[in-house]
Amino acid sequence: MIEPDMLTIFLATALLIVVTIILALYRATIGPEVYNRVAAVNVIGTKTIVLLVIIGYIFERPLFFDISLLYALLNFIGTLAFAKYLERGEVWSS
Amino acid sequence: MxxxxxxxxxxxxxxxxxxxxxxxxxxxxxxxxxxxxxxxxxxxxxxxxxxxxxxxVTQKWDKMLRKSGRFIIYVVWELWQILLANFDVAYRVLHPKMPIDPSIIEFDTSLRSDLAIVTLANSITLTPGTITINIDQEKGRFQVHSIAQKPADALLVDKTMQEKVAKVFMEE
Amino acid sequence: MVELIVTILLVVVVLFLAAGVFFMLAGAIGLLRLPDFYTRLHATGKCDTLGEVLIIFGLLLYHIYYYSPGAELSVQLVPVKLLFLICFIFFANPTATHAIMKAAYNTGVKPWKKGDRRM
Incomplete structure (x- = not known):
């Protein structure tokens, strides 16, 4: 079983990460151009990886680590595809 | 390649x-x-x-082994630079007056191989106050956005990082 | 003796978590405060990378304390997965930052100069 002290510390860490996600969400909502929004969404995605790992320890489910690995790969590829689309107007260039 | x-x-x-x-x-x-x-x-x-x-795998294995040995030493130095970079950015962000003076600089290197250029570009992005924008692989030309004058001088005048990466991949 | 080592380990874990959260908060504040797109990416590209890596490394140390040697193989492999995650973040985060920045520069987003209005 997880100790109560460490559980409190993990919960506090997760809450602070959620606060940073909300700050980034503000930038994604108002953010003057499309590039500010893409950057903010990328930041939210990378913060979500860490949040998933911490949730894996809070609920004691090792499966969450696989999900966070998958999320890291998907977030990276998604950002690259979005940047390429914004630059050239198409994703598959022949 | x-x-x-x-x-x-x-x-x-x-x-x-x-x-x-x-x-x-x-x-x-x-x-x-x-x-x-x-x-x-x-x-x-x-x-x-x-x-x-x-x-x-794009090279002979003995070459790759020697390169990866030097690469690990380089990574240790790089981790220390990353720590410095983070304190630098945190200082600039949390300072009430925000001491920033952005500019875009260009410089040439002698690096040509894919791996060396990727390593140098990622190192520039992670170290104090600079981010890579564009790379011309034919000429080895880097375009870099720097947040203040001092980190730009570190790349343009001192060139410690270029020399270290060139030493790792042996392209002097 | 064992209790002392465990206490030191847990203190180190908490220090890693606190440092990571500090850098992530600095990155988020920078995302809000800095004047334009390029300088904002300076805050997110560096502070977020190190903050996330510090937090995951702290959890990796905690895992050594937490799971006994009798656990299943898939549970014992978790530190290796976390190490892979750390390496991947170090490789992928600067590349994503560079990709967005290159797209913005090539489509003609003007960089902010000292004395300009905030964007």
Missing amino acids: GEKSSAKSGKGFGIFVTFCAMFLFWLLLSGILDVLHVGAGIICSLIIAFVSYDLL
Whole structure:
């Protein structure tokens, strides 16, 4: 079983990460151009990886680590595809 | 990259290394050691190794071993630079007056290979106050956005990072 | 003796978590405060990378304390997965930052100069 002290510390860490996600969400909502929004969404995605790992320890489910690995790969590829689309107007260039 | 002579001499070694990497990654993700799972892993890794062996290994193995030895020493130095960079950015962000003076600079390097250029670009992005914007691989020209004058001088005048990366990949 | 080592380990874990959260908060504040797109990416590209890596490394140390040697193989492999995650973040985060920045520069987003209005 997880100790109560460490559980409190993990919960506090997760809450602070959620606060940073909300700050980034503000930038994604108002953010003057499309590039500010893409950057903010990328930041939210990378913060979500860490949040998933911490949730894996809070609920004691090792499966969450696989999900966070998958999320890291998907977030990276998604950002690259979005940047390429914004630059050239198409994703598959022949 | 991808000359025919180097690809031919290192084909068996390339297939072997790719197979080992893929199979270890399979074991890492599954973690179940019965005949069905391990057998499926071996078959999948073999298919991937035969299709894409030339993506991972592009040189002779003794050269790669020496390079990776020097690369680890470089990574230790790089970690220390990353720590400095973070304190620098945190200071600039949390300072009430925000001491920033952005500018875009250009410089040439002697690096040509893919891996060396990627290493230098990522190092520039992670170290104090600079981010890579554009790279011209033919000329080895880097365009860099710097947040203040001092980090720009570190790249333009001192050139410590370029020298270290060039030493790791031996392209002086 | 064992209790002392465990206490030191847990203190180190908490220090890693606190440092990571500090850098992530600094990155988020920078994302809000800095004047334009390029300088904002300075804050997110560096602070977020190190903050996330510090937090995951702290959890990796905690895992050594937490799971006994009798656990299943898939549970014992978790530190290796976390190490892979750390390497991947170090490789992928600067590349994503560079990709967005290159797209913005090539489509003609003007960089902010000292004395300009905030964007």
